[in-house]
Amino acid sequence: MLVFILNAGSSSLKYQLMNPTTKEVLAVGLCERIGIDGILKHEFGEGQKLTLEIPMPTHKEAIELVLKTLVESEGKVINSVDDIDAIGHRAVHGGEEFASSVMVTDKVIAKMKELIPLAPLHNPANIMGMEICQQLMPGKPNVAVFDTAFHQTMPDYAYMYALPHDMYTKHGIRKYGFHGTSHYFVSNEARAMLDKKQNTRIIVCHLGNGSSVSAVLNGKCIDTSMGLTPVQGLMMGTRAGDVGAGAISYMMTRENLTIDQALDVMNKKSGILGISGKSSDLREVLEGMQNGDDKCRLAVDMVAYNIKKYVGAYVAALDGVDALCFTGGIGENAALIREKVCAGLDSMGLVIDPVKNNRKSRDARDIATNGSASRIFVIPTNEEFVIANDTFKIVSELQK
The missing domain is CATH 3.30.420.40 (ATPase, nucleotide binding domain)
Known part of the structure; x- marks a missing residue:
């Protein structure tokens, strides 16, 4: 299976194309200055690099350029967008709603929009990436992987702030934690190294x-x-x-x-x-x-x-x-x-x-x-x- 991994920021877009069963990375890159002028930095093959300066008015043009680069340009690594089996999205904030990764659906996107006040800079960009991929690659499954999910196992006495309790019940004010995918990966690697x-x-x-x-x-x-x-x-x-x-x-x-x-x-x-x-x-x-x-x-x-x-x-x-x-x-x-x-x-x-x-x-x-x-x-x-x-x-x- 080939997974297109997307990390959409407010004016940038990081991506990888990976086979998770072999851990082979076919391509990795970054779109910068989206909405300003646009720079694509694309790495593929045995350390080959490609830099393109092309206007990217929105994230839609940026993702279109990335897909085109993967299949058509000198940075080509696949024959068709159809070779991509699924899209995995980094999602910054899942609040208490998402304790694990989930398939992206209309209901999931709606819930992520409700969580925008908790991550006003990140969640809108993450959602935008999901919606654009649904438009550009209809029928392809999209999965949201949340930075906060790994930390949802914290006990209440660890994640609560000593504020009036209704600050939590009314507004969700508590500790959530981030970098969850990294903490999950490294802690599991450590367990293996400890045998x-x-x-x-x-x-x-x-x-x-x-x-x-x-x-x-x-x-x-x-x-x-x-x-x-x-x-x-x-x-x-x-x-x-x-x-x-x-x-x-x-x-x-x-x-x-x-x-x-x-x-x-x-x-x-x-x-x-x-x-x-x-x-x-x-x-x-x-x-x-x-x-x-x-x-x-x-x-x-x-x-x-x-x-x-x-x-x-x-x-x-x-x-x-x-x-x-x-x-x-x-x-x-x-x-x-x-x-x-x-x-x-x-x-x-x-x-x-x-x-x-x-x-x-x-x-x-x-x-x-x-x-x-x-x-x-x-x-x-x-x-x-x-x-x-x-x-x-x-x-x-x-x-x-």
């Missing part, structure tokens, strides 16, 4: 421009760092993470900010960028630290300390830990962050091996010392495979 399916206590640190930590007990999420929105939790590329409500109110008063302006500061001007004053890219900040920039040093220390606090909290929540996992662009590549996070965690059974930690590899690996009571894994994530595999399973079941 242990029962009584597994796993902490996953998904670290990139957006970052989150999850506590996973026997394959089920019991807590995660992100909340109602992705701004809660860890300090990230441009997001502030956990900030007290009093500090936000005081900042708004002193700077004469509206709530929208304050949210803009917390989402786009804070985090690594806000502290370093240099960049939201940790690689540039690490370089700045090495060159003696103290604000860059502070940003690096804060990133590691924030992660370490959540790891400690989740060891307590899980009553121990079998494996601590690092994934995402920072988690997989920043050895110094892994070192700083694990420093002093010996009493929790987590002892990092400095040689293994600094050894570069693209493969999943154990970087704990041989004598460490718990394992420390670096596991490359594969969210697209989760989307493709869920799509394959749902469509195959319907075809029986």
